[in-house]
Amino acid sequence: MPESPEVQALVEQLDEQLAGCPVRSVDLVEFRALKTRGRSLSVVEGRTITGAHRFGKFVDLALDGGHLVISLGRHGWVRWIDEADGRVEASEPDAVAPALASLTVDGGTLEFTDAGSWVSLGLWVVDRPSEVPGIAKLGPDPLAPGFSRADVDRSVARRRKQLKAILQDQQSFAGIGNAYSDEILHRARLSPVVHGDTLTDDELERLFFAMRDELSEAVRARRGVPIDALKQAKTAAMTVHGRGGETCPVCGGTIEDFAFGGTVAQYCPTCQSEGASAAASDGGAPGGVA
Structure with a gap:
């Protein structure tokens, strides 16, 4: 997508x-x-x-x-x-x-x-x-110049909903789908299934910077890529998304697949959930490792 x-x-x-x-x-x-x-x-x-x-x-x-x-x-x-x-x-x-x-x-x-x-x-x-x-109905756009930590707090901090689902909800944040939500959460070192209302101030701060930086860096990397090669460039640039079973380039652990919203997503248990499996989580686990 x-x-x-x-x-x-x-x-x-x-x-x-x-x-x-x-x-x-x-x-x-x-x-x-x-x-x-x-x-x-x-x-x-x-x-x-x-x-x-x-x-x-x-x-x-x-x-x-x-x-x-x-x-x-x-x-x-x-x-x-x-x-x-x-x-x-x-x-x-x-x-x-x-x-x-x-x-x-x-x-x-x-x-x-x-x-x-x-x-x-x-x-x-x-x-x-x-x-x-x-x-x-679009929510704030992380690529917009005025995107701020306050936007993250409003859309995430009081939501008893899994974090990956919040990121993909276009009324919460505009423009993020399955792939970049995986990349953002890996960069922020946050579990995809933790609930938004459990995040600490530090975790919310990490999420804000991960959203802003991941997407803005991706835009800069795609500029000048021919239209017919843009989707392939996106796939090639992914760190965890679409790489289930491969080695995490950050920690050396194994990237895992898990079913989410009728599709398949990926995350690194070591980086994002203290080794716990997302499939076994009830959404109340710690938001990530500090």
Whole structure:
């Protein structure tokens, strides 16, 4: 699933490539992807793209009249087909993922793809991005300049909810998903299943710095990476996520898998939970090692 660092790198490239381009034509292949039933995707035709922006995991293509907002969902992404030579800028599996919608501008076609078995891509044609329900409910963004320790305290400190679930809740924090929540918690040396209301002041401080630094470093690392290579760059950069059974580069222990929210996550028991297994924890264990 694309998360805020990759989406930020994506919108910066789209802004550079598409700003000032009029939309020559649109094509909606999968009608279920369009969430604004009262407004056809065709109203975008003829309008000029004025810029690209990010709201959490959402991509906003600003137009000279309104906005086209895209949620990439779990399996969505974009690919560029160059008009001059027909070259497709995408890598497997994105190169073969079906395009559910597309915009043609001067120079080529931007396709919105979905590689999943169900439609997770979403499109909204709106006057303002805040009209999209998911954007209207977004919590503070750890990549925003004003993100502070107070934001962490408000979203975490009194929550009797597992910490990993809080990080992935878009109403608590914007832009974090399964992968970066694993990386943030490993960096902060906190158990993924501890409840937010059990964290000490020191642990909350570590969480704040881990969120801010992990995501901002990831954005800097993704800038300039071609769109078709962004997801692979994300996977290659992970310290614990997707590395179950491998050696933790910090402590030398073994990274473990555990089931979480219908998917699989990873953590280091030695670094994050004093050797205790997350699968056996009731969520009330210590937040991490000091």
